[in-house]
Amino acid sequence: MSTTPSPAPAELAPHYPVVVVGGGQAGLSTSHYLKQQGIAHVVLEKRRVGHSWRSERWDSFCLVTPNWQCRLPDFPYAGPEPQGFMLRDQIVAYLEAFAARVQPPLIEGVAVTRVSRHVSGAFEVDTSIGRCLADHVVVATGGYDIPIVPPCAHGLPDSITQVHSVAYRNPAQLPPGEVLVVGSGQSGVQIMEDLHLAGRKVHLAVGSAPRSPRVYRGREATEWLHEMGFYELTVDRHPLGDEARHKTNHYMTGRDGGHEIDLRRFALEGVKLYGTLADIRGGVVGFKADLTRNLDEADEVYCSIRRDIDAYIARAGIEAPEEAPFHKAWVPQGDPEQLDLQAAGITSIVWAIGFRADYRWIDLPAFDGRGHPRFTRGVSPVPGLYFLGLPWLNTWGSGRFLGVADDARHLVDVIRQRLGDAREGVNTEAAQAVAA
Numbered sequence: 250m251s252t253t254p255s256p257a258p259a260e261l262a263p264h265y266p267v268v269v270v271g272g273g274q275a276g277l278s279t280s281h282y283l284k285q286q287g288i289a290h291v292v293l294e295k296r297r298v299g300h301s302w303r304s305e306r307w308d309s310f311c312l313v314t315p316n317w318q319c320r321l322p323d324f325p326y327a328g329p330e331p332q333g334f335m336l337r338d339q340i341v342a343y344l345e346a347f348a349a350r351v352q353p354p355l356i357e358g359v360a361v362t363r364v365s366r367h368v369s370g371a372f373e374v375d376t377s378i379g380r381c382l383a384d385h386v387v388v389a390t391g392g393y394d395i396p397i398v399p400p401c402a403h404g405l406p407d408s409i410t411q412v413h414s415v416a417y418r419n420p421a422q423l424p425p426g427e428v429l430v431v432g433s434g435q436s437g438v439q440i441m442e443d444l445h446l447a448g449r450k451v452h453l454a455v456g457s458a459p460r461s462p463r464v465y466r467g468r469e470a471t472e473w474l475h476e477m478g479f480y481e482l483t484v485d486r487h488p489l490g491d492e493a494r495h496k497t498n499h500y501m502t503g504r505d506g507g508h509e510i511d512l513r514r515f516a517l518e519g520v521k522l523y524g525t526l527a528d529i530r531g532g533v534v535g536f537k538a539d540l541t542r543n544l545d546e547a548d549e550v551y552c553s554i555r556r557d558i559d560a561y562i563a564r565a566g567i568e569a570p571e572e573a574p575f576h577k578a579w580v581p582q583g584d585p586e587q588l589d590l591q592a593a594g595i596t597s598i599v600w601a602i603g604f605r606a607d608y609r610w611i612d613l614p615a616f617d618g619r620g621h622p623r624f625t626r627g628v629s630p631v632p633g634l635y636f637l638g639l640p641w642l643n644t645w646g647s648g649r650f651l652g653v654a655d656d657a658r659h660l661v662d663v664i665r666q667r668l669g670d671a672r673e674g675v676n677t678e679a680a681q682a683v684a685a
């Protein structure tokens with residue numbers, strides 16, 4: 250189903266109070282609140298609304314977060330399975346329904362190619378269809394721009410098919426033979442499971458990602474965490490501070506109703522585990538000798554979440570079923586350090602080691618030495634420039650369906666205050682024009 254862009258301008262106006270870059274859940278949420286406040290704006294989307302969910306996820310993809318956590322502004326999940334996990338096409342449909350409700354002033358197929366300061370003091374916004382000026386720019390481009398493939402991948406023989414997780418669709422896409430999945434974050438373990446369930450022989454390079462229980466003491470772990478106030482924790486109170494933004498997500502899955510992922514159990518079923526990828530030389534992949542440690546550390550995080558839930562249950566005097574203590578279902582006999590691809594019959598590699606954001610098109614001093622955007626709750630040090638939809642922008646839910654509404658509302662409040670009641674963007678005329 251294609252989203253019908255709301256009364257979209259055929260071309261850019263010379264000037265907007267607000268330009269929103271990106272038509273995903275973050276950009277649409279911003280548009281929702283801007284419309285509510287009667288602030289004139291445009292949403293520019295390089296491809297189509299919901300592109301990343303529609304085109305950058307594999308066929309069996311489903312949410313890891315339960316449906317009840319889908320809380321787009323004034324549009325929470327209202328389907329029959331709040332405890333379920335929407336499949337890819339259902340997520341796209343949810344987003345398209347939200348877009349249909351918001352009716353954003355959206356132009357699809359338009360890429361913003363540069364944002365810089367114009368002599369007038371406004372922002373100069375260059376796009377694939379021309380230039381406009383803006384008083385405020387909200388960057389809602391998602392942050393998963395560049396799929397990471399390690400430089401040593403160039404050393405692989407041509408006979409090995411390489412696919413990044415963003416381009417992985419299903420097991421049949423890969424040539425016959427065994428598969429090496431590199432990376433054990435959420436994507437890596439889910440793709441490993443997808444291949445394993447299809448009967449493919451899988452090898453997995455296990456990194457340092459932590460893992461989470463799914464159901465514990467009779468309830469979904471996210472429900473306990475919700476009740477314990479974890480989702481209200483803000484990054485300024487997080488023990489890791491801003492570094493929380495760069496931590497790998499806990500792995501588990503929503504597949505088939507949701508379950509935890511214990512890689513030791515997959516090892517018992519025949520999946521071959523290795524440590525972190527170290528190098529590739531002449532068809533031989535080298536790994537760090539850290540498999541044992543990585544499995545242990547993932548389990549330690551898993552157990553610490555269980556302990557936190559136990560403590561909460563005890564404190565609150567809740568009656569909840571007891572659970573058997575965690576035990577290691579399998580322990581590696583040493584840390585394998587090499588894998589000869591040809592000897593193992595491996596014909597393809599799936600890279601699942603993440604993405605980098607690409608902000609090179611923003612020509613403004615809003616970034617730290619590592620190229621990460623600087624902001625407080627999305628408000629950058631460059632007056633009028635904002636970021637939205639990034640992990641731990643403010644809370645755990647900021648980069649997810651759960652928290653984007655709060656962050657978007659906050660940014661629009663800031664924009665409204667800055668525009669001031671007397672400005673053209675905040676008057677009844679503008680509100681009517683946008684809503685028309």
Ligand SMILES: Cc1cc2nc3c(=O)[nH]c(=O)nc-3n(C[C@H](O)[C@H](O)[C@H](O)COP(=O)(O)OP(=O)(O)OC[C@H]3O[C@@H](n4cnc5c(N)ncnc54)[C@H](O)[C@@H]3O)c2cc1C
Pocket residue numbers: 270271272273274275276293294295296297298299300301302311312313314359360361362389390391392393435436610637638639648649650651
């Ligand atoms: C594999 C994976 C699994 C995830 N699972 C979950 C989950 O279970 N639950 C959950 O809540 N979250 C999950 N997320 C996180 C998050 O919800 C998604 O990343 C979501 O897509 C973020 O929405 P967004 O609007 O911030 O960014 P996006 O959906 O990426 O939207 C950004 C949009 O900006 C457009 N764009 C980019 N650059 C430009 C430009 N220069 N000009 C114009 N347009 C541009 C893109 O085309 C895109 O449509 C997952 C993320 C990934 C990668």
